[in-house]
Amino acid sequence: MTVLEEKILSVIEKNSRIDAAELAVVLGTEEIEVHNAMQHMEEEGIICGYHTMIDWEKTGIEKVTALIEVRVTPQRGKGFDDIAERIYKYPEVNAVYLISGGYDLLVTLEGKSLREVSSFVSSKLSTLDTVISTATHFILRKYKDHGTIMTRPYEDQREIVSP
């Protein structure tokens, strides 16, 4: 990882819409350098995608997010990888993390309704052979996500002052 790549990541982690030309300006380099670095990081899978932060609550569109703690039996020679793959292949699954502590996998899931999420858990997740137990937590409100505070918009609070 080069210094430039690290700098690029720190900027686009917060603002993925910035284009190569503007990145080159703010980082004090050439556009072609930025372009090459981005391409390299995409190829290496360092940059995995460019997403948009959406506060669905404000859209009126019904969405339910759940965090599901999953305890599983690890398989000989495979550990948790196979079961994680079985789970992350479902398109409604947003994230799968291997976790230390009281359970093994943390699965985040997005569905249209509570019913949809619970039916996924009961019919698909819990029925997997290696799954021992699940505990489902529904998210009631997102205050902050991906480092962004969602409850209040930025407001410049600086007052007029002199000198």
Place this chain on the structure above:
Amino acid sequence: MEEADRNMKDIQEMLARQVVEMKPSGIRRFFDLVSEMKDAISLGVGEPDFDTPWHIRDEGIYSLEKGRTFYTSNAGLKELRQEIAAYMRRTQGISYHWSDEILVTVGGSEAIDLMLRAMINPGIGEEVLIPQPSYVSYEPCAMLAGAVPVIIDLKNENQFRLTAQELEAAITPKSKILVLPFPNNPTGAVMEREDLEAIAEVILRHDLYVLSDEIYSALNYTGSPHVSIASLPGMQERTVVVNGFSKAYAMTGWRMGWACGPAPILKQMTKIHQFAIMCAPTTSQYAGVEALRNGDEDVETMRQSYDQRRRFVLHALEEMGLPCFEPLGAFYIFPCIKGFGMSSEEFAERLLEEERVAIVPGNAFGDSGEGFLRISYAYSITSLREALSRLERFVKRHRH
């Protein structure tokens, strides 16, 4: 009614003439105009747009919870002064003794006032050399202390750095103190080691004292660390360094600064401070300890963010053809608008009227700022982009 008028007149006559005659800050007048326009976007504010990092705020809150609501010692909490000593050592390589060479003040501005009052014998023509364009407080503070301010006009072709020749030319037998305002508000100019060495020779030869206002020292984009004049040979014993939390740690509202310098000067400054102020706010002092102990990373993150905006604005100004030297400190850019046949104020006022963008005219910081604007880039890239595209429209329309 008549009696009321007469009372008003009597009061006017009772007021200190020196203060009444003092002209109000030029920035103020401009901001009064801005405040009447609700839809204006501003590139005028001279303070960070970041919130104070949370761990620092948290320490302030915690100090209140613990009931730390009393005065501290006049010069400031011992642990804070020790942290300031450590900060000066690690960032600038200068050693100060915490107990008699460091004073915690209510912002850097109090320290400026104290140093001048502690050094100047009023009314006998002692001169304070003030390079301009610069922060607007030096001149009135020097006057209130009873000194004669002597202005040194800095030049665009020197990137608004102070040269040995300019300093030499301003010195008279009455010269006593040189104010050294770098990194500079409003120009963004810095003085690098060679620049400081050149003027240090003149300072030593003429036995001057230095008030070095280094409040923007952490916001330096030269690629090497800020150099304080006090770190040069023979200079620590004749320099009071003013610094503080406002700009580096985004802590303007906490009102916390400090002065470091020779014990005899600090002793007198502390005397005035104890009579006029007592001590800096206690809550702020506890937060300040946390800032100096664990805030280096926050400062670096903010510095990098300012640096990105600096490049962004500089590039945009180049694109629209507004000439501008590359500023290497603080969070200001100082483009030249001399090609438009307008004064700085006229340019700023018309820009405000026509495009609803508020930028402070350069002459608010001294006559040598005429023909320039001070753009603050303590704003998000999004705000900067919008403001600069309006400025570009204005520039295109008015270019001859």
